[in-house]
Amino acid sequence: MAAKVAYDALIHPDRVHGSLYIDPAIFEDEMENIFHKGWVFVGHTSEVPNIGDFARRQIGRQPVLILHTPRDGVKLFLNRCTHRGNLLCTRTRGNANSFTCPYHGWSFGIGGELRGMPMPGGMGDSFDREALSLAEVPRVGIHRGFIFASLAREGMSFEEYLGDAKILLDRAADLSPEGEVDLSAGWLKHRFKANWKMLPENNTDGYHVVTTHASLLRATGVADSLAFNDEKGDPSLIRDWGGGHTELDFAPRYKMMGMPFLWFGGTSPKKLPNYVAAMRETYGDEVANERMMDGPPHAIIFPNLFLAELNITYFYPVSTNEVVQYYTPMLLKGAPEINARAIRQTEGAMGPGSFLLPEDACMAERNQLGLAAQYPEWLDLRRGMGREQVDEASGLLSSVVSDETTNRAFWRHYLSVMSEAA
Amino acid sequence: MLSESECREVEAFLFKEARLADESDYDGWEALWADDALYWVPTRPDADPETEVSHIYDNRTRIATRIRQLKSGVRYSQTPASPMRRVLSNIEIEKMSDDEYEAAANFMLMELAVQSTRNMNLWGGRAIYRLRREGGKLRLCSKKILLVDADEPIANLSFLI
Ligand code: FES
Numbered sequence: 001m002a003a004k005v006a007y008d009a010l011i012h013p014d015r016v017h018g019s020l021y022i023d024p025a026i027f028e029d030e031m032e033n034i035f036h037k038g039w040v041f042v043g044h045t046s047e048v049p050n051i052g053d054f055a056r057r058q059i060g061r062q063p064v065l066i067l068h069t070p071r072d073g074v075k076l077f078l079n080r081c082t083h084r085g086n087l088l089c090t091r092t093r094g095n096a097n098s099f100t101c102p103y104h105g106w107s108f109g110i111g112g113e114l115r116g117m118p119m120p121g122g123m124g125d126s127f128d129r130e131a132l133s134l135a136e137v138p139r140v141g142i143h144r145g146f147i148f149a150s151l152a153r154e155g156m157s158f159e160e161y162l163g164d165a166k167i168l169l170d171r172a173a174d175l176s177p178e179g180e181v182d183l184s185a186g187w188l189k190h191r192f193k194a195n196w197k198m199l200p201e202n203n204t205d206g207y208h209v210v211t212t213h214a215s216l217l218r219a220t221g222v223a224d225s226l227a228f229n230d231e232k233g234d235p236s237l238i239r240d241w242g243g244g245h246t247e248l249d250f251a252p253r254y255k256m257m258g259m260p261f262l263w264f265g266g267t268s269p270k271k272l273p274n275y276v277a278a279m280r281e282t283y284g285d286e287v288a289n290e291r292m293m294d295g296p297p298h299a300i301i302f303p304n305l306f307l308a309e310l311n312i313t314y315f316y317p318v319s320t321n322e323v324v325q326y327y328t329p330m331l332l333k334g335a336p337e338i339n340a341r342a343i344r345q346t347e348g349a350m351g352p353g354s355f356l357l358p359e360d361a362c363m364a365e366r367n368q369l370g371l372a373a374q375y376p377e378w379l380d381l382r383r384g385m386g387r388e389q390v391d392e393a394s395g396l397l398s399s400v401v402s403d404e405t406t407n408r409a410f411w412r413h414y415l416s417v418m419s420e421a422a
Numbered sequence: 423m424l425s426e427s428e429c430r431e432v433e434a435f436l437f438k439e440a441r442l443a444d445e446s447d448y449d450g451w452e453a454l455w456a457d458d459a460l461y462w463v464p465t466r467p468d469a470d471p472e473t474e475v476s477h478i479y480d481n482r483t484r485i486a487t488r489i490r491q492l493k494s495g496v497r498y499s500q501t502p503a504s505p506m507r508r509v510l511s512n513i514e515i516e517k518m519s520d521d522e523y524e525a526a527a528n529f530m531l532m533e534l535a536v537q538s539t540r541n542m543n544l545w546g547g548r549a550i551y552r553l554r555r556e557g558g559k560l561r562l563c564s565k566k567i568l569l570v571d572a573d574e575p576i577a578n579l580s581f582l583i
């Protein structure tokens with residue numbers, strides 16, 4: 001048996017060891033403890049609105065199907081024929097009446113039940129048909145349509161896993177006058193030759209924006225209006241929600257600037273009359289106005305969901321140095337004025353052909369290449385340790401937007417998950 | 423009917439567009455575009471851009487932003503620009519009206535990701551072009567690129583495809 005990794009020797013409060021990104025034994029531990037036993041994001045119920053709708057996904061390295069069943073709503077099944085293991089469904093998404101395995105012809109209903117097989121006589125008289133239903137993912141939790149799952153039969157409850165971060169999912173869904181997001185516009189898929197941890201570490205990193213994304217800031221002329229390059233002028237906050245969930249909260253900046261829809265290109269409310277009216281109608285003027293001012297969350301739900309303002313992003317790791325990230329527009333039910341532009345916004349910001357993510361991918365890949373160098377051994381994560389504090393309003397550890405409070409929050413949780421398991 | 427000389431002219435335009443893209447000649451490439459431009463990389467051939475997200479869906483304004491970004495010197499995913507060469511083949515051309523053509527070609531593109539991994543990426547698919555004669559010169563009105571692996575995880579697509 002391989003020696004156990006001593007994670008507390010590799011993760012200090014102000015620095016982490018380079019081997020965490022390149023050691024295959026650590027990757028195996030992560031697959032097991034974080035991606036298979038732990039809770040991960042899998043998809044959204046709006047992707048499978050009708051009975052028989054399905055979408056293929058992965059939990060860690062395992063193939064699963066999100067399936068809208070006739071009687072039990074949305075369920076998750078392992079995408080594996082219960083006869084001898086054939087990958088049952090190869091289509092990415094669609095609608096089905098049944099799934100037939102092409103190897104020996106066993107067929108399954110869209111509730112997961114074994115419906116039939118050629119030449120059943122060979123199975124004997126008394127085989128247990130129900131035991132040969134598709135295997136269900138042991139634990140599934142759904143909040144505001146966001147589907148999370150764990151492949152372990154026992155462990156931390158869904159509520160405990162999500163903790164207060166469910167407020168972040170609420171904030172996303174509550175931007176819809178119907179209280180629901182719609183993730184039906186399809187996914188862009190992006191391959192990074194980098195370790196998966198660089199994604200959650202980067203997605204709520206406020207420090208890299210002015211340099212990594214300088215080209216976009218220059219091309220669009222917003223370089224000066226963004227206060228990212230000022231440690232004191234920008235009241236935006238970086239926050240630790242606990243449980244590895246982190247946030248980059250722009251609402252204080254929007255409030256300071258005193259205009260709604262700064263999260264939507266600063267569009268005038270006059271151009272979104274139906275949306276504004278519907279929000280006020282549903283939530284009342286005061287709450288609606290605040291939501292339209294604060295905008296959607298920019299936050300990580302540990303380990304693999306990124307609420308990227310009007311985009312939803314998630315990833316699955318492939319190996320120590322490869323990860324695949326997915327992006328889709330976060331459409332808002334009952335808000336056609338927003339949705340008409342949201343797809344074009346996603347194309348501008350997210351995905352391999354966009355104006356932002358190629359730089360993040362490039363930096364992640366360069367990090368991976370740099371980390372092949374054995375010295376100086378450690379990655380420095382001390383930014384803001386001297387000034388972060390518990391913010392009175394939220395009760396959360398918060399700091400200046402360019403501080404590494406979020407990276408430390410990620411690693412603190414990572415350490416607890418990885419050492420509990422050891 | 424498409425005359426022999428029109429056919430030559432359209433093919434020459436496609437080859438020039440390919441070369442300017444290969445050589446990351448941003449100004450030369452941008453100058454090919456008409457005002458009603460559409461530069462489009464969908465995730466599947468019959469995608470509806472109004473309801474589905476695409477890898478790239480640039481109108482003329484966004485093409486200009488893309489080019490400004492590439493020319494900024496700090497578009498790190500293309501700094502330096504990927505060395506590239508593409509081959510066009512299986513070209514089919516149709517005359518749509520007196521001054522409009524639709525052309526399509528298969529392409530294979532070798533792209534070297536010198537900005538990070540130095541991987542040699544292989545891109546392939548079919549490109550569909552709409553060209554219009556404006557003041558005697560052909561202009562590119564739309565280029566729709568159907569990547570074979572458009573719905574799979576792909577590497578950075580920040581070069582000119
Ligand atoms: S493996 Fe599926 S029917 Fe045999």
Ligand SMILES: [Fe+2]
Nearest residue numbers: 208212213360
């Ligand atoms: Fe970024």
